[in-house]
Amino acid sequence: MGMLSDLKIERKLMAAFAVVIAAIAVMGVTVFVQVNAMETARMDRARASAVQREAETAQFYLARQESSYRGFLLSRDAYYLERLTAHRENFNKSLDRIAQLDSTSGDEVRAARVAADEWAKNVVEAGRALAANPATYAEAVAMVGREGSADKYISPAEDALGSLIAEKTEQGRVFGDVQVQVAKSARMVLIAGVIVALIIAAAMAFLLTNLLGKPLLAMTSAMRRLAGGDTSIIVPAMGRKDEVGQMASAVTAFKDAAIANARLEADAVAQRAAAEEERARVEAEKARSAEEDRVAITALGEGLNAMAQGDLTHRMMVQVAPKAEQLKANFNAAISQLEQAVSVVVSNVAAIRSGAGEISQASDDLSRRTEQQAASLEETAAALDEITATVNKTADGARQASGVVQQARGDAETSGNVVRDAVAAMNAIERSSTEIGNIIGVIDEIAFQTNLLALNAGVEAARAGDAGRGFAVVASEVRALAQRSAEAAKEIKTLISASGQQVGAGVTLVGQTGEALQRIVSRVAEIDGLVSEISASAQEQATGLQQVNTAVNQMDQVTQQNAAMVEQSTAASHSLAQEADILASSVARFRTGQVAAPVATHRSAPAAAPARAAQPVAQTVAALKTVGRGGAALKTQPVEDGWEEF
Amino acid sequence: MTEVTSNVAGADRELIAFRIGEQEFCVDIMNVREIRGWTPATPLPRSPSYMKGVINLRGIVLPIIDLGARFGLATAEPTARHVIMVAHIGSRLVGLLVDAVSDIVQLTDSTIQPTPDVASDHVKTFVQGIFAVEGGRMISLIDLNHVLPAESEAEAA
Secondary structure, eight states, X not given: XXXXXXXXXXXXXXXXXXXXXXXXHHHHHHHHHHHHHHHHHHHHHHHHHHHHHHHHHHHHHHHHHHHHHHHHHHHXXXXXXXXXXXXXXHHHHHHXXXXXXXXXXXXXXXXXXXXXXHHIIIIIIHHHHHHHSTTTHHHHHHHTSTTOSHHHHHHHHHHHHHHHHHHHHHXXXXXXXXXXXXXXXXXXXXXXXXXXHHHHHHHHHXXXXXXIIHXXXXXXXXXXXXXXXXXXOOOTTTTOOSHHHHXXXXXXXXXXXXXXHXXXXXXXXXXXXXXXXXXXXXXXXXXXXXXXXXXXXXXXXXXXXXXXXXXXXXXXXXXXXXXXXXXXXXXXXXXXXXXXXXXXXXXXXXXXXXXXXXXXXXXXXXXXXXXXXXXXXXXXXXXXXXXXXHHHHHHHHXXXXXXXXXXXXXXXXXXXXXXXHHHHHHHHHHHHHHHHHHHHHHHHHHHHHHHHHHHHXXXXXXXXXXXXXXXXXXXXXXXXXXXXXXXXXXXXXXXXXXXXXXXXXXXXXXXXXXXHHHHHHHHHHHHHHHHHHHHHHHHHHHHHHHHHHHHHHHHHHHHHHHHHHHHHHHHHHHHHHHHHHHHHHHHTTSBOTTTHHHHHHHHHOGGGXXXXXXXXXXXXXXXXXXXXXXXXXXXXXXXXXXXXXX | OHHHHHHHTTOOEXXXXXXXXXXXXXXXXXXXEEEEEOOOOBOOTTOOTTEEEEEEETTEEEEEXXXXXXXXXXXXXXXXXXXXXXXXXXXXXXXXXXXXXXXXXXXXXXXXXXXXXXXXXXXXXXXXXXXXXXXXXXXXXXXXXXXXXXXXHHHHO
């Protein structure tokens, strides 16, 4: 019992429940085994009855086969043979199922199948062959008769099936008895198990009540009395090692704590009186220091007020307590730093104002020039368009000139042909003249001979004396004619030779003309080439001008954008100037030692502002020009002048 | 020709005028047998320079004398336009080569003027007299008998 009371509560509870659970487990296992045996018996019985049913079915189909064969013998109708085949299939299926269900009945199944096959072979096949012939028909019928061989073949199958059915019926009965017996023993085990489990559970309940309930009740009453302030109680169950024992030691600690607490309360009352005394002393000290603080804070307030008014020259001068000395020094240092900073800001603001003014002025100038530049670029673009049109016209003119020159060349070549024809014609004339000259020579010869004949006639006439006088006259006439024809021939010869010379001269001239024409042709060809080059050059010029035009248009656009941007920067610079003014007026509220004078003069003489504004602009322009000369855009000065002229 | 007919009325003698170079000469028509054109002559060996050679005139061998060469005037190679006058000199036929026969003129002896005395005898042996006719022309009358040298005439005789 002592060992049990030392166990922890959870161990106690676990032991009690373990005993109960073990009893229930033993009972369950036993019942499970009984139920399993019951199930085995039931399944064996069910299998035996299934085999029995199948055997009965096989028996039925065997009988059906026989009756179908008899029907065939009676009617000799093939339909019955078909039926027989179907019944035989069913019979074999039943046998297969028996073999499948129960392996122990293999001998009977085999015997029945063999006998049925024998019957089918020896009776049915043979009988059908015999029945086909009317002569042997009676033999077939006799086979199934009282003395026939059919019964001999089929009876082993019937016997086998019958013994199988009987066997399985017996088996089913035996399995049924076993089942009943097993059920009975299972019921007994269940009742006994339940009773044992109930007894064990009751015993465990009593044991746990004794071990846990009573000590806990005693501990509860002890704790209630301790809560009521009774520190004289005796704590029960001290020395136990379970939770109740721990609880008892805890309650003992509570009891000791309560006793110590009463002693501490008495100490606290004494301490409170001492603290009251200390507080009165501290308050007197605090009033003195508050007076010192007031003086310092007042001085600090005045200083801050002056600062708020913008007077940065103010300094804390009053005598303050030593603890505020550091504050005073810090304030004075801060305000002097602030004064220096503001004075720097004031001077810088003045510089920013002048700078913003300069920027604004420069932006105005830049804006104006950019606008002029944009206008000039537009004019340039227009002029370039005109030039492009002119160049295009030139190119067209050059093309036309080229065509005209080609025609002129063709004409000149045609003229050369004409000249050659003329030369040929002249040569023909010359040949004709030569022939004429020959003919004239013949005529001249004839005239000479005639003259000689006439002279001879004259001589003869003179010899004849008076008788030949008339003949002499005729002869002299003939001689005159001959002389005239000789003269005429001479004249013609002269003319012909003159004509020949002239024709020669003409040939020479025409030849020269031809050469001249040839030269003209070559010159015209050169002109053609030159004109073509001019045309090509004009074309290239037109293309180049187009590119220049595009570039100028792009420049124009860029300049427009620049102008817009310059407008924006001008506006920005103006607003910057205004902001600088506002900043200056804001900063002017502060009064500082150094910069008081400039701000005052600026405020007192606002009329001087324009003059001051003008001066920085001039300086700015000069500065910009200087920058322009110094930078990459060295030609800025002339260009600017150019813009000014525009 | 009018000149010829005008001269017919008081005609004494008929003359044949011919040219050698730019000079005009004439001979009596009765001495002239025939006038014909130049045909190339066959030169004779060792003959004088004025002997051009001989030609065949209808079966007669006719000697040709270059009259210009004989007169000592400038001569040229004869062409087809040169003329041969076949003339009687004494009893012989001689061909006289001249540049051209210009005319048959009829003149009276009264118009003939003697050869000026300033010339040598040689001139007088060839030129019997000079006719001064109209137009400033002057025609020298040749004495054919002196055209051939006397020795050759003697040889021929």
